[in-house]
Amino acid sequence: MTARPDTATQHVTALTHHGQGRLADGTLVPRVLPGEDISPRPDGSWRIVTPSPDRVAAPCPHFNACGGCAMQHASDPLVADWKAGIVRGALAGQGIEGEVAGVLSSPPQSRRRARLAARRLKKGALLGFHARASDTVVDNPQCRILTPGLMALRPALLDLVQMAAPRSREIGLMLTDSPAGADVVVEEGRDLDVGLRQDAAAWAAAAGVARFTWNNELVALHHGPWQPMGRARVVPPPGAFLQATREGEAALVAVVRGALQGASRVADLFAGVGTFTLPLAESAEVHAVEGEGSMLEALQKGWRGAPGLHRVTTETRDLFRRPLEVADLKAFDAVVIDPPRAGAETQVRALAEARVPVVAYVSCNPASFARDAKALLAAGYCMDPITVVDQFRWSTHVELATRFSLT
Structure with missing residues (x-):
């Protein structure tokens, strides 16, 4: 059962294993916490009337839009x-x-392995996780879960997306941080031809990645990305x-x-x-x-x-x-x-x-x-x-x- 507007203030009784608040009538509401009283807005969202003492300010500015995290609004003890x-x-x-x-x-900032979604735009690119329950890519330049090493690679990755992604569809970037440098895998990218393969190899050298793979083809290996x-x-x-x-x-x-x-x-x-x-x-x-x-x-x-x-x-x-x-x-x-x-x-x-x-x-x-x-x-x-x-x-x-x- 999904969240639906009602006229009265309602009480959040529990938290499901998917991180949604459960109301007394079984309605599920995202990003609320047990013990909170909430009321519906005209647009179908919910307003927190009485916040839980375990409610905290989300550390990431992308939290409201991004689906990569579900519980940044909750204290660490509550989540544990x-x-x-x-x-x-x-x-x-x-x-x-x-x-x-x-x-x-x-x-925070310890996730060394992640798959990001990416789309090429007329100007620039989007790179991040999907929005909650959506295929919309949410750009996340201030992500709080990826390692500093992966975040430092972001400008180069945006250039890569413009090179690798067709306008018609999303691609994936599988990223792994290692002591030798990043291991980057392009998934569902454009087909490599001679010119694009040369451009891809040049990108890998300029970005300083340890290994670069494109659609299951090894493009560059500068260092073994060891763990x-x-x-x-x-x-x-x-x-x-x-x-x-x-x-x-x-x-x-x-x-x-x-x-x-x-x-x-x-x-x-x-x-x-x-x-x-x-x-x-x-x-x-x-x-x-x-x-x-x-x-x-x-x-x-x-x-x-x-x-x-x-x-x-x-x-x-x-x-x-x-x-x-x-x-x-x-x-x-x-x-x-x-x-x-x-x-x-x-x-x-x-x-x-x-x-x-x-x-x-x-x-x-x-x-x-x-x-x-x-x-x-x-x-x-x-x-x-x-x-x-x-x-x-x-x-x-x-x-x-x-x-x-x-x-």
Whole structure:
């Protein structure tokens, strides 16, 4: 149910997991907070009559228009409590009582990886996130979530948009900050011809980016855009998944390392480019399983270049279609699993059947995590308190990590 005008002042009773305020009649209103009284305006928007003590001034001037953030109007403690509540609510939906150990939030201007939308104009360009529930691109020259390194690249990116974008449609720019410089990927750009390829290479040199890819074609590689992973340096493939902030990644790695302390033979499922594999290899042998072979190649190169690590083996395997079976899992005394939003229902059943002693579970979806947690608990596992990691500051996104162990 969406917001609709009414004649009377109404009370906001709760906040949904999408960050919308719920009124007593079920109406949903964006950018209001629990406990506030609001009244309708003639244009269908809402006026805050009695503000919550947790209402704050949004730090970003683009907040009212931009859909990149949903919760800049709320205090940090409220957002932390709300995100912890989302996790507790998902567990309760599966009949589980779970404890949240804490909420670790990444600071402003820490987002190192983001996909921005862009449009070419008759004069200039638009570059930013979409407006809420819209395909309108909101220009965001004072964005408060991207790293300073990515924001410093903005003038050059606007020039790139004028070069890469056709007038008829939007393009995407996947940006990743790295210690070696930015990794820039153009998505759905104009077709490269000889002249445009030369112009693109010249742009990359002038902008000082580490790597530049256009419609899956490598245009320039000045430096490998490496990321630190434990003792290793990994150069992910262009556009590859990476934890959104260094602080968030460090928090998740700390939970996983603590959960698997003492393990000697570990399987890392949905391993990606080695976010957990390589730190864990400092104290254990690790078998990394991932569906994308290019990501495992990057992981292996990072491992070979790092001194003093234990043996790391890799396996390219679609764990949704071919999960590791019970016989495979018997070789490991611990598993870390970090599935996509859908979770890993079939793989978790195999983990439970194999009685793997310790499972470190990292999730970006409390609902699918709760479903998988229920299966492990039913098999006799105990669940540690959950650490909530808020990498996507001011958003509705929630990540978490915890340990399951057999009694």
